[in-house]
Amino acid sequence: MFTQGKATPRNAEALRLVGVRKVHGTAEQPVNALDGVSLTLASGTFTAVMGPSGSGKSTLLQCAAGLDRPTAGTVHVDGAELTAGTETELTKFRRQRIGFVFQQFxxxxxLTVYQNVTxxxxxxxxxxxxRHCRAVLERVGLGQRLDHRPAELSGGQQQRVAIARTLVTSPxxxxxxxxxxxxxxxxxxDVLVLLREAVHTFGQTVVMxxxxxxxxxxxxxxxxxxxxQLVGELRNPTAEAVAERMTHLADEVERRRVLAGA
Structure with missing residues (x-):
C-alpha cells in the first residue's frame, strides 16, 4: 500500500528520489540508465532536466512519474511512496495526483476540447x-474553442488543451x-509561458x-x-548559460567515453 503523508502545504516537498537506479539489459551486460539519483523538489517550483543523449533524462521522468519502476531506490510524490504499491494502486494514484504533458498531445x-479536458x-x-474547467480553458486562451475537436486546432492550441487537461485535476x-x-x-x-504561469499562478510543481x-x-x-547521474544544477538560468553548460557537459561525456574505450 502507498504510505501517504500529510496533506502537502505550499512550499513543502513535492518530489523526492532516494538512490534511484534503473538497470536495463542483461546481468552479463547491464546498462545503468539511472545510477543512484537522489533529489528533492519543493512544491510550487519549475525544474528543467537536461543532459546529452543517453544521459537518462526520459528514464528519470518515467521513474519519478510512476510510469516505470526503478531497479532500486524510492520515489515519493506528495508524501506517498510510488515504489511501494500495486499496479492498480499506482494507476489510481497517477490519475489523482500526477499530471502529464508530452510532445505528442x-x-x-x-472528443471536443471540453470533453478531452474533463x-x-x-x-x-x-x-x-x-465552472472550474471553463475557467482553466479561458486561462489557456481556449474559452471560445470548447466545442472544437483537435483536428480543428493548431499544434500550439492542442498542447494548450493538454495543459488544461492536466491543470483541471490539480495534480x-x-x-x-x-x-x-x-x-x-x-x-x-506560449506553452512555456503557460507552464510557468501554472507554477506562479496555480501553485503547481512542474518537472520538464x-x-x-x-x-x-x-x-x-x-x-x-x-x-x-546528476552532475550539476543551474538556478535562475538563461538560455546562454544553459547552452554553455551543455556544451561543456557534452565534451566531458565524450572525453570519458573515449577514455573508457581506450
Missing amino acids: NLLPM LPLRLAGRKVDR SVIFADEPTGALDTRSAR VTHDPVAASYAGSVLFLADG
Whole structure:
C-alpha cells in the first residue's frame, strides 16, 4: 500500500528520489540508465532536466512519474511512496495526483476540447466542476474553442488543451516530456509561458525534460544529467548559460567515453 503523508502545504516537498537506479539489459551486460539519483523538489517550483543523449533524462521522468519502476531506490510524490504499491494502486494514484504533458498531445480526436479536458476527472471518478474547467480553458486562451475537436486546432492550441487537461485535476506534480518539441517558436513560447504561469499562478510543481536551452530558461532551475547521474544544477538560468553548460557537459561525456574505450 502507498504510505501517504500529510496533506502537502505550499512550499513543502513535492518530489523526492532516494538512490534511484534503473538497470536495463542483461546481468552479463547491464546498462545503468539511472545510477543512484537522489533529489528533492519543493512544491510550487519549475525544474528543467537536461543532459546529452543517453544521459537518462526520459528514464528519470518515467521513474519519478510512476510510469516505470526503478531497479532500486524510492520515489515519493506528495508524501506517498510510488515504489511501494500495486499496479492498480499506482494507476489510481497517477490519475489523482500526477499530471502529464508530452510532445505528442495525446488528445482523443473524436472528443471536443471540453470533453478531452474533463476526461481525466471522469476516468478517476471525480466530480466535474464545469465552472472550474471553463475557467482553466479561458486561462489557456481556449474559452471560445470548447466545442472544437483537435483536428480543428493548431499544434500550439492542442498542447494548450493538454495543459488544461492536466491543470483541471490539480495534480501534485506535472511532468512534461519535451512539451515544445513539435511546435513552432511562437507556439513553443506560449506553452512555456503557460507552464510557468501554472507554477506562479496555480501553485503547481512542474518537472520538464527538454533538450532546448531556450525552453530550459523558462524554469527556475535546471538539473543536468550525464551517464545516469546528476552532475550539476543551474538556478535562475538563461538560455546562454544553459547552452554553455551543455556544451561543456557534452565534451566531458565524450572525453570519458573515449577514455573508457581506450
